[in-house]
Amino acid sequence: MKKITKGLVFASLLALGTGASAVPTITSHAADTYYGFTNIGSSVVEIRDTAAQLYDSYGDPLGQYLPMGSKWKTSLENTLGDGSYYGVATDEYVKATDVNLSASNGTSKYGQTSATNYDGVSVTNADGAAVYDINGDPVGKTLPVGSDWKIDLQNNLSKGTFYRVATDEYLSANDVRVYQNTISYPENKDITTRPGRPAGLYDHNGQYISERALGPNTSWYTDEFCDIGHIGYYRVSTDEFVRAVDVY
Template sequence: MKKSTSLLFSGLLVSGMVLGTLPMTQTVQAADKVTTQAAASVTNNVTYEYNGEKVGQKTLQGTEGQPLGYYPDGYIYSGSIANFQKDGANVTVNVTKMISAKVNYVDQNNNLVNSEVVNGGDGNKYTLTDIPAGTTLLNDADKTITLENGKEYNIKVNKQVFNTVIFKTADNTEVGRAEIYSQNVGDTVDLTDSQIPSGYTTTTKSVTLQSDNNTQIVTVTKNADSEQPTGVVTVKDQTAQLYTNYGNTISGRTLAANSSWKYYESKTIKGETYYRVATNEWVKASDVSAEATTSNVTPFDNTVTTKDAITKVYTKDGQAVTGRALNANSSWKTANKLVLNDETYYQVATNEWVKASDVTVNNDTTGVTPAKGVVTIGGSVAQLYTKDGQAITSRALGPNSKWQTANKMDLKGETYYQVATNEWVKASSLA
């Protein structure tokens, strides 16, 4: 497995890490034409103080007026972001400790809906972004909290009426589930195409909400042309037992030793992997060997970069490879792309594949449109996200700051603007 290196754009971001001393750029507006030119680099001698005591010192280089981008480990800016001053300036920066705080979302009946842990500077403002699905804030002002060390926050939310929709075929086989919400019992909710199981259709997309936490059944029919095999399994030297959709033994149903069968999907039940070889008939992965069809593999000559965690690799049939993993934030050359059970994988070595959800693709432009311009952040620190919508916890954009954009994308109903390599800001965070 061979690593490849990748070049990242330099971005001016709020960070707890050193971003380096590359020359920064600035945008010059001339009539209706935007051009980019090299900006003069300045050197500042920065002293960091916490409660009047020195906690660090650093000589930094950057562009005057832009964020410093470095803070001592365990600290972050206090109140407002510190920027570079004139060349040779001695700068004193007040910092505060990075802390974690627990946020509880409590509904109108004082029942806990969900909890999350947020990270930020002690005494700094923090904007909540992960409001539980199916709820709205009781008070909009509660969206921004002031972090205090050791404090637990109880945020009031209005919980909408919630129903679970179970999709079943005519033979009563469950093929998927979805959650629907609205304000009142009796409201009509239209199921989206993404909620209906892939490869199935239904004659009724409109569902009337019943009492809270109720369960409803929607009958679906499998598309005639959608049942394409994912691969082939070959039974080992002994007959293989068949199981139901829930992992229960089907009496009198087995597959002959050394026989081969097309399989259509795989899933894990109680830690065991199963392959579906017929309608509601599954075989254990431990009883067979499996190989994905070559029709699901297409050439993909590119480079992928892992995210901020050790990343698992998988075989061609989607099984995790034990004892093998990719380092966090490392780049790898790819050869092929595989779609298996609605999951995309990229090949990084012989029979070693990485999930698309665990990496970012270099120069991937799928779903992205050019959007060159300048955006202004609103009155709060703006969260940054990767291209696949994952929050970047160590970086943010300062309130009321301006940023040059390169592209725009729509992801899960939210619009994002690109402000650096694989760093995007939500349109809802803009002024």
């Protein structure tokens, strides 16, 4: 994920289109587990064939279910190692494979919607990502783990969510993680974490740092505000960021 400063925003944003090609591989993401949050605007998910399990932000089941056919507002996508989840309440998520997504641009149930919320995808499956056609059927090709690809469309099928990387070539959301360019703004102030629970830390890609956190109701100096996946973060240490919603 590239990091760009405010003055270079417009010069650095990528134009996505049909027939997108690979960008150079920088590192393997196979060991990644938490990939962060993406603001997807005002959207709706409809529970598909059976009742859908609810999960927390780490992908752990909560033992609660949403009934088949029910519809829920969502504005947050949580991308974990086993695929994407959509937020339907505070720390409550449903798997993308259990729902139909009606995106904010009006796409209803199955079908394609613009992937402009993202700049591309990185292959995270250690065995590589199988390539599928528009119907979700494999075409006999595989893209290597760690490779990065531009995308322009998100294809929501009964088989799951797929991202287009070339003409009639798609990757399953379960084999990749989405990424966006990171935009940074200089800051010079103190912030205080909210009371009640520790505030999670994330790296510059919005990936969760599981072994560290900030104590509740503690103050920290920040020198930078970042837009990572359309979610606001403050930097509190070298490559350690806290979500803006977790501080005041």
